[in-house]
Amino acid sequence: MTTSANPSAMPPARATPIVALDFWMADAALQMVDLLGDRCSFYKIGSELFTVAGPTIVQQLVGRGKRVFLDLKFHDIPNTVEKAVAAASELGASIITVHASGGERMIRAAVENAGPACEVFAVTVLTSLTSADITAAWGGVRETGDLSADVLRLALVAQHAGVTGVVCSGLEAPMLRDRFGANLKLLVPGVRLPGADRDDQSRVVTPAEAAQAGASYIVLGRTVTSATDPAAAMDKAVASLA
Numbered sequence: 001m002t003t004s005a006n007p008s009a010m011p012p013a014r015a016t017p018i019v020a021l022d023f024w025m026a027d028a029a030l031q032m033v034d035l036l037g038d039r040c041s042f043y044k045i046g047s048e049l050f051t052v053a054g055p056t057i058v059q060q061l062v063g064r065g066k067r068v069f070l071d072l073k074f075h076d077i078p079n080t081v082e083k084a085v086a087a088a089s090e091l092g093a094s095i096i097t098v099h100a101s102g103g104e105r106m107i108r109a110a111v112e113n114a115g116p117a118c119e120v121f122a123v124t125v126l127t128s129l130t131s132a133d134i135t136a137a138w139g140g141v142r143e144t145g146d147l148s149a150d151v152l153r154l155a156l157v158a159q160h161a162g163v164t165g166v167v168c169s170g171l172e173a174p175m176l177r178d179r180f181g182a183n184l185k186l187l188v189p190g191v192r193l194p195g196a197d198r199d200d201q202s203r204v205v206t207p208a209e210a211a212q213a214g215a216s217y218i219v220l221g222r223t224v225t226s227a228t229d230p231a232a233a234m235d236k237a238v239a240s241l242a
């Protein structure tokens with residue numbers, strides 16, 4: 001497995017902000033899209049909103065000229081993932097996610113069926129998992145509680161299978177940027193504006209820190225959508241990425 005990383009050869013492009021539409025109702029999600037207007041052109045639809053609103057919400061956003069990150073984190077046999085990813089890219093998704101732990105054949109099935117306008121990102125280790133969780137599920141020994149070896153191993157599997165990039169926390173981003181350079185894009189959730197509430201996220205970075213760590217895409221969730229003034233919060237995030 002080679003990655004031929006040369007981080008200094010190509011400076012990372014400017015990070016693109018993606019707003020996470022974590023709403024239970026399509027109407028609330030579309031109101032947020034209208035409220036943000038031209039401030040945001042890329043939205044994340046996760047399993048909550050997709051389960052409630054279905055494929056129509058993806059088509060509605062695409063119809064409004066927005067790009068969609070369909071974050072359904074596929075993890076199944078290759079044949080099923082192949083069909084699901086083909087359907088997602090047919091709907092107009094620009095980014096879809098799979099779990100790297102689904103294995104190289106499954107990830108490759110996603111990559112080969114995503115279509116030219118749809119990037120595949122792999123989730124390595126969910127940030128909600130502890131080293132005890134990982135050991136209980138997969139075995140091995142992780143005495144220090146450090147999951148970076150697991151993250152790196154899964155990122156290598158995903159890269160070998162041809163993904164565009166991986167989803168990672170802002171704290172893992174520098175390690176992955178050092179290892180893979182421009183060969184693997186980084187998509188970073190768990191982002192908070194300076195001084196904003198952390199909510200239930202324990203390891204957060206600011207948009208500027210995520211960008212400096214090499215993120216190509218930055219997911220802005222409640223730090224924008226639950227702000228008293230979401231448009232002002234979005235302006236602040238965009239300004240900090242300029």
Ligand code: C5P
Pocket residue numbers: 020022046126127128167168169189190191199201219220221222223
């Ligand atoms: O509101 P908040 O910024 O915490 O939302 C973050 C978004 O990113 C949510 O949609 C969440 O599901 C997603 N996410 C995350 N951590 C990950 C992967 C995805 O917070 N490791």
